[in-house]
Amino acid sequence: MTHPFFKRKRHISQKETSRSEEKLPVSADIHIDLAKIKELLGNSIDVKVIEFLHAPVKFAVCYIEGMVNKQQIELSIFEPIKRWQQTDCKKKPEELIHQLETAAPLYTYRHFDEITAAVLKGHAAIFVDRVDAVYCLAIEMWQARGVEEPQSQTMVRGPREGFVETLQTNTTLIRRRINTPSLRFNLSEVGKITKTTVLIAYLDGIVDQDVLTEVKERLKNINTDKVFESGMIEELIDENGYSPFPVFQSSERPDVAAAALTEGKVVIMFEGTPFVLITPTTFISFFQAAEDYYHHFDLSTFIRLIRILSFIISISLPAAFIAFTTFHHELIPTSLLVSLGAQREGVPFPAFVEALVMETIFEVLREAGIRMPRPIGSAVSIVGAIVIGESAVAAGLVSPAVVIVVSLTAISSFVSPYYGFSGAARLLRFILMVLAATTGIFGMIFFLFGLIIHLCALTSMGKPYFTPLAPFQSGQQKDSILRFPLWWTQTKLYSKWSKKS
Template sequence: MLRSKSKRDRIKELEEKRLGWAALPITERMAENEAVISRLFGKSDDLVIQTYPRESFSFMVVYLENMADRKQIEEFIVSPILNQVQEGVPAKKGWIQNTVSTSAGLKTAVHFADVADLIIRGGVALFMDGQSFAYTIPLTSWKSRTIEEPQSQTMVRGPREGFVEMIADNIPLLRRRISTPMLYFESLRAGKITQTKIVIGYIEGLVDKKVLNHIRSKLSMLETDKLFETGMLEELLKENKLTPFPVFLSTERPDVAASALTEGKVIIMMEGTPFCIIAPATFWAFFQAAEDYYQNYDIASLVRIIRLIAYAIGLAFPAAYIAVTTFHQELIPSELLISLAAQREGVPFPAFVEALLMEVIFEILREAGVRMPRPVGSAVSIVGAIVIGESAVAAGLVSPAIVIVVSLTAISSFVAPYYSFSGASRLLRFLLMVIAATLGIYGMIIFFIALVIHLASLTSAGVPYFQPFAPFSLDQQKDGFLRMPLWMTNTKLYKRIQKKQESGGSA
C-alpha cells in the first residue's frame, strides 16, 4: 500500500517543478513561451494571454485579471504597438521604449522567473516574436485602504495617520517624518508559497550594526511555507520560543516607527498588514506610549508609573486575594476580615474556585466582545459582565468582593499601550492563581523571583530584554522607567549625522 505524500513533500515537489520551469530562458518562439507560462500558472482562470499575430510582426501580452489594469494595458501598450505596426516602425531599433506610453517602469527579463514574479504582483509581460527576452511593465490595479487613524493605538493628542496594508504607501509616511538620505530600506521575500515581501528600515550611521546583521541573518534563514502577518514573523524571529512575553514591539503608527528609527532601532514591514515590527524591544518599552512625548514630562512619568501599577494589579490581584483569604487572614484588618467573612457566608466554593470561575467568565465575555460585530460587541460585553456579576452574587455562587477584584483586574489589563503585552499577563494570571491557592504568599514570592530571572534571560534581536536595568545603563535612564525633560535628552541622531557629513560621508 502506497503511503500518501505529506503536505511538505507535495509543497517541495511543486516548488521544484516551479523553479525548474522558472529557470528556463525565454526563447525567440512565442508559442514555446506561451506553453511555459501556461505550465507556470496551471489552469488558472484569471490568467490572460492575448496574442496579436500579424504578418510582419507578432506579440503577446500576459497578465492576471483584476491584478493588472486592463484599461491601461489597452491604452498604453496594445493600441500604441498596433499603431506602430501599421506604420512599419517595428523595424527601427529601440522603438518599443518610445512606443509604450508607460515606459518609466519598463524592464527586460531573460528568464521566466522574473516574468512570473512581476505577473503575480500585478504587472504585465510583453513577449515579441523573434526576441529572446520579454518586457515587464508594472500596471497594478488593486486598491489599497485609505490612510486613517489606527484602531489599536488610539490617543488624545498626536498624529491621526496610520499604516495601511501596502508597503508602497507606508514608506512615504516615514520619509515625510525623517527627511534624511540616510534612511535606508532593504527588501526581501519570505515564505516558500506566499513569497511575501518584507522591508527592513533603518538609519545608516545610527543603527546598531550587530542588531541589523542579526535581523538580516534571521530573515535569510526563515523556514516557512507562508507568511500573512507580522505576528507570524515575530514568532519565527524569537530567540526564546518558550516565553509568553513579546520580544518585539508591534505598531501601526508611523510616528512610533519613526521615533524608533531615530533611536537607532530597526523596523520590519510586511506586505498585507498595517503592523510593523520594531527591534530590539525591552520590557520597559511596552509601558511607553507615543503620547508620552506629546505632553509634559512630569505627567508622562506619572502615567508610566500608573501603567506599571496597573500591570501588577492585572497580573497578581486575584492571586493575592486567594492567598490572603485562604492562608494569611492575619494580614487583613479585623473589620475587613469580618466583612469578607459575612459576604462569603453561604458561598459553596473556596476562594480559588470562586476567582477562577469569575476570571473564566470574564475572558469568555472579552473574546465574545472582540469577535462579535462592532455595534453590539461592546454592549454585549459590558451588559453581560454586569448582569452575570449581579446574578452570580444574588444566587450566592460568588461573593461581592471577588466581583470587585475581577473587575479591577480586567480594567487594569487594558491599561498597557500594547495589546500583545497584556496577553502574557492573562496567561500568567491563571498560573499565579494556582500557585497562590497551593503555596500562598510564599509561592507568589518564588513565582516573581523566577519571573524576574526569566525576563533577565530574554533577548530581543540579541539585546538584553531587561535593559536599561539589567545590564544597568545610566544614560538610558533618561527615557526608561521615567521620562526626563526633552532638553535633557541627547540629540544623538543630529550629532552622528553631522559627524558623518564632516568626515566626508564615510560611516
C-alpha cells in the first residue's frame, strides 16, 4: 500500500530542474574554478578559501569553518604541498596528490555538484592549477554531544549509554554489542534541501528480506524538502495513515536497537537525532522494556502485567466512572453510591463535565511541565495539580472522587516505557469519555471491540501489528505478555516473522 504522501509531486520550475540536472565540469584554470565554487556556495561568511596563487604550482583549499579539523588541514595538506613544491616542483601537477601524507579518505571529483556536496559534509576541497579534477579530503570534525544516559528511557539496572546526534558514534555503539560480520549498514539520503543522512541497519541472514526491501522502497519514495528528526520519517512512511498507534518503535538505547537486530528487525538511524526507528514492531513490544531482561523473569512478568493494567486504566477509568455514575447506578454498591452522592451534593456540573475539565487541566499542566525549564518544570506541574485539585474541591466545582480518578489515570499514563505509545492512550481516553457520557457502558463496549478489530487490522511494514496474539503464534508466547526464563527461549538468532520460526 502506497502512502498518499508518496503520490504528491512538488511543482519544480524549469529553472530548478535545469539547475539540478546541470553538471559543471572542473576546468584546468584555478581562477575559473575558485570563482565558480564561491558562486555556488554563495560567498557565505563561513566558507573559507585559502589561496596560494604565487607558489610554483598554484593551489587553493576550500572548506567550511567549524566543520573540519583545522590542525589536520595544516598537517595533511599545507605542509606536504609546501614541502613538495620546495624540493621537487618540476613534476606534473597531477602527481601532487601522492604527496598528501594523511590517513583520511581522499576522493577525486570532476564536477562541481560533487564538490559542493563534499564541502557541505565537512570535506576540504583541494584545487590545483592545470588539473581538471578536485581532491576532497574527508577531515570533518564538529562539536558533538558525548554519550550520556538516555533521558526518555531511564532504568534502574542496565547500560547507561544512549545514542547521540552523530551517526558514526551510534554505529559504533551498536558494533560494540553485535560482534558479527553479518551486521550491515546501508547509506541513504532523504530531503531535497536538507539531504539528511539515513542508515539502514540489519543482520544479513537474519533480517526479513521482505521488510528490508519495503523499508528501502519507502525511503526511496519519500518526496519532501526537509527532514530533521526521525519522527518526520515515521509519519512519511507509515502505511496506516490516521491510526493513533505508532507502528514504529522509537528508542535512544543502543541495547534496545541491538536486541531488535538480533530478532530480524530493521533499525533506521538518522544524522542529527539520537532516536532510531525499529521496524516491524508489535502492540505487545510497547509494554516490553530493555530492563525486563536484566531482572529475574518472575519480576519482569509482574511488571509487564502492571504496564498492561495501567494502559487499560489510562484509557477506560474516567469513561467507566462517567458511565456508572450517569447511567448505571445499579452496578455500584449501595454504600459507595451513597458516598458518591454525598460528595456530589452541591456540585453544579455532571460527571462528564467534571472529568473533562480535570483531564484538560492535567494535560495543560503536563505540557507546561515539559516546556518549562527543567529545574522548575516538575515542581510547577506537581504543585499546580495539587493546588488546582484542592481548590476545585473546596470551591465545590468538582467532587473528590473525580480528582482521585483523574490522578490515578494520569499516573497510569506514565507507566508505559515509550512516550509515543502513551500518547495514543491520551487521545483514545477523550473519545471513550464522550461515548460513555452519551451511550453508557454499551458505547464503551462497542468502542473497545472496534479498537481490538483496528489493532488486528494494523500492519507494521506489512507484518501483523497484533502478533503474536492475532494471528496467534504459540512459539512466541514465551516473550509476549509473560516473560519466560531465558533458558526456555531460543538462544539462536531468529526472525519473528520468518517462515522457519
